[in-house]
Amino acid sequence: MRRIAFSIAAALALVLFTATTGCRPDDTRPDTDTTAVFDTDTLVSDTLGTGVWETDTVMTSTDTLQMHQDMLRDVFYGFDSSELSAAAMDSLMHDASYIMANRGFRVLLEGHCDERGTIEYNLALGERRAQAAYDYLVEYGVSPSRLQTVSYGKERPFAEGHTEAAWAKNRRVHLRVLPGI
Amino acid sequence: MVRKATRLILCAALLAAGAAAEDFLPMTPMDTDRVPVRLTVEGRGETARRAREQLEMDVSLSGLLREAGEDEEYAAAEVMVSRMAGAVSLAAEVRAGGELLLDRSYRGSSVYPLVHALTDDMVYVLTGERGIASTRIAYVCRSGRSYSLVVKSLDPREGQRVLSDSDVITTPAWGPDGNRIALTSYRSESADLYLYDLSAGRATQLLAGGGLYTSPAWSPDGSSIAFTRSRDSNSDIYLLDVAGGEARRLTARPSIETAADFSPNGQQMIFTSDRLGFPQLYTMDSAGGSAVRLTGVHRYMDSPAWSPAGDRIAYTARVGGDFHIFVMDADGSNVRQVTFEGSLNENPVWSPTGRHLAFSSDRGGERAVYVLELSGLEVIRLSGAGECYLPTWSPLPPLGDERHTERTVRR
Numbered sequence: 279m280r281r282i283a284f285s286i287a288a289a290l291a292l293v294l295f296t297a298t299t300g301c302r303p304d305d306t307r308p309d310t311d312t313t314a315v316f317d318t319d320t321l322v323s324d325t326l327g328t329g330v331w332e333t334d335t336v337m338t339s340t341d342t343l344q345m346h347q348d349m350l351r352d353v354f355y356g357f358d359s360s361e362l363s364a365a366a367m368d369s370l371m372h373d374a375s376y377i378m379a380n381r382g383f384r385v386l387l388e389g390h391c392d393e394r395g396t397i398e399y400n401l402a403l404g405e406r407r408a409q410a411a412y413d414y415l416v417e418y419g420v421s422p423s424r425l426q427t428v429s430y431g432k433e434r435p436f437a438e439g440h441t442e443a444a445w446a447k448n449r450r451v452h453l454r455v456l457p458g459i
Numbered sequence: 460m461v462r463k464a465t466r467l468i469l470c471a472a473l474l475a476a477g478a479a480a481e482d483f484l485p486m487t488p489m490d491t492d493r494v495p496v497r498l499t500v501e502g503r504g505e506t507a508r509r510a511r512e513q514l515e516m517d518v519s520l521s522g523l524l525r526e527a528g529e530d531e532e533y534a535a536a537e538v539m540v541s542r543m544a545g546a547v548s549l550a551a552e553v554r555a556g557g558e559l560l561l562d563r564s565y566r567g568s569s570v571y572p573l574v575h576a577l578t579d580d581m582v583y584v585l586t587g588e589r590g591i592a593s594t595r596i597a598y599v600c601r602s603g604r605s606y607s608l609v610v611k612s613l614d615p616r617e618g619q620r621v622l623s624d625s626d627v628i629t630t631p632a633w634g635p636d637g638n639r640i641a642l643t644s645y646r647s648e649s650a651d652l653y654l655y656d657l658s659a660g661r662a663t664q665l666l667a668g669g670g671l672y673t674s675p676a677w678s679p680d681g682s683s684i685a686f687t688r689s690r691d692s693n694s695d696i697y698l699l700d701v702a703g704g705e706a707r708r709l710t711a712r713p714s715i716e717t718a719a720d721f722s723p724n725g726q727q728m729i730f731t732s733d734r735l736g737f738p739q740l741y742t743m744d745s746a747g748g749s750a751v752r753l754t755g756v757h758r759y760m761d762s763p764a765w766s767p768a769g770d771r772i773a774y775t776a777r778v779g780g781d782f783h784i785f786v787m788d789a790d791g792s793n794v795r796q797v798t799f800e801g802s803l804n805e806n807p808v809w810s811p812t813g814r815h816l817a818f819s820s821d822r823g824g825e826r827a828v829y830v831l832e833l834s835g836l837e838v839i840r841l842s843g844a845g846e847c848y849l850p851t852w853s854p855l856p857p858l859g860d861e862r863h864t865e866r867t868v869r870r
Contacts, residue, residue, distance in 0.1 A: 386648060396761035396775050396805055397849065398718040399731060399738050401673045402694035409692035428649055429671055429689060433627045
């Protein structure tokens with residue numbers, strides 16, 4: 279029942295979207311050295327991603343979302359830092375390619391911190407981490423319309439415990455798959 | 460003649476209490492400045508035992524009274540505890556120097572609010588100051604992915620889970636009207652501001668969309684809320700009229716500005732900013748404008764709280780690898796550490812009388828909420844089992860003739 283309701287909602291969303299824009303969105307955007315100003319969300323640039331059938335997007339099920347979720351890699355950060363390490367960039371490159379090659383979902387970039395910082399400052403720091411991942415993905419070519427950021431600070435840790443191992447797991451940007459285009 | 464002498468003694472004792480209030484934050488305990496009270500609780504059974512224990516705790520936590528020793532007697536409280544038809548009744552007489560200062564009975568279903576009301580009355584007649592025994596503290600508790608807003612009275616009764624969710628609840632702030640708590644909820648995949656109405660038992664959305672909204676702080680008159688908006692890697696402080704309307708931006712810098720708190724007259728704000736590359740405390744006019752850094756003593760400072768008298772600021776700072784609570788004068792001078800145990804002490808909030816701080820600490824293993832009485836540096840654990848943090852203190856119940864002539868206390 280829920281799946282049918284969801285399919286109807288997704289179909290409606292697609293119809294609405296087609297009616298308002300007339301074409302499907304593209305994950306790519308112009309190179310940064312292009313001088314003209316473009317609406318980066320709707321323009322098709324010369325670097326093309328893998329094509330998919332529009333009907334594919336209607337069939338998004340929770341199973342499919344879970345499959346996408348399993349394919350994405352989280353990004354880890356150093357203590358008190360929102361800088362991307364080489365390993366973090368590798369993960370994000372993989373994520374960017376995957377997001378651009380597959381449709382029917384959006385990604386919420388959740389910034390997380392370890393407990394060795396204060397709650398309020400960490401809430402703001404987590405936003406910086408999420409934004410660093412966001413900037414990298416968009417720079418790589420992912421459409422901003424498929425991304426969203428949020429910071430959880432240290433309010434929703436992945437690993438419980440008070441060891442460096444737990445802290446390292448909690449200094450991350452988690453890529454959470456959401457239903458969408 | 461005897462009465463006159465009694466009055467003189469009473470005056471002297473009140474002056475002593477007043478002098479103690481001038482500097483109630485020493486580095487060493489100064490219990491000798493408290494008014495000694497002999498406590499006599501009569502009555503049978505479990506209820507009388509609880510009343511006795513709670514009265515001792517309330518007196519000790521008041522910071523203004525203490526239980527008298529064997530050979531000293533200035534004031535005496537005699538309390539008769541009885542139980543009739545499911546109701547508890549306390550009949551109390553408080554005398555100082557032989558003079559009857561309080562003769563009142565309290566009746567209700569639970570013994571604890573009655574003892575709190577009695578203690579606050581006793582504090583008032585013996586020192587002229589308000590007590591905090593009847594106030595409550597709200598905080599966030601987390602168990603895995605389950606979050607609750609809990610309201611706790613200052614006694615062994617279990618805290619009431621007034622709001623629960625499977626997503627993050629954070630940064631609660633008890634409003635000056637006593638009935639509303641502003642908080643941040645992540646229930647819509649973002650951080651939005653909500654107002655929880657305690658009497659209606661309902662949380663309503665106040666602000667959502669266009670960023671993350673955290674760390675609400677009420678203006679002292681309750682008309683507006685300062686909060687942090689985070690978006691595009693930047694966090695700034697905004698001001699919202701609670702009655703409605705557009706939020707106004709108060710800070711506009713690329714650095715993080717957060718954790719605002721108002722001065723008690725509402726004209727200034729203190730907040731955290733990392734414009735130097737690390738979080739420090741700044742004050743500014745509540746209308747916005749230029750900010751002044753308060754102190755450079757610590758490299759990492761956050762969660763400032765302005766005392767109700769306006770004279771002090773409590774905050775969290777990193778010392779070594781640990782976090783502790785500090786108190787300084789409002790001009791940034793006279794920095795004093797007030798927690799020494801655990802490695803993560805955070806989010807101090809003042810009691811409405813400014814004699815206590817509530818904060819969270821991991822000194823007992825998991826994070827829990829503690830209350831610190833500042834004149835004796837006495838600490839009690841407030842929250843029960845489970846991870847609890849981010850305390851916010853209720854305002855004082857209104858002081859009026861009605862409350863002090865009311866002979867029956869209900870809850």
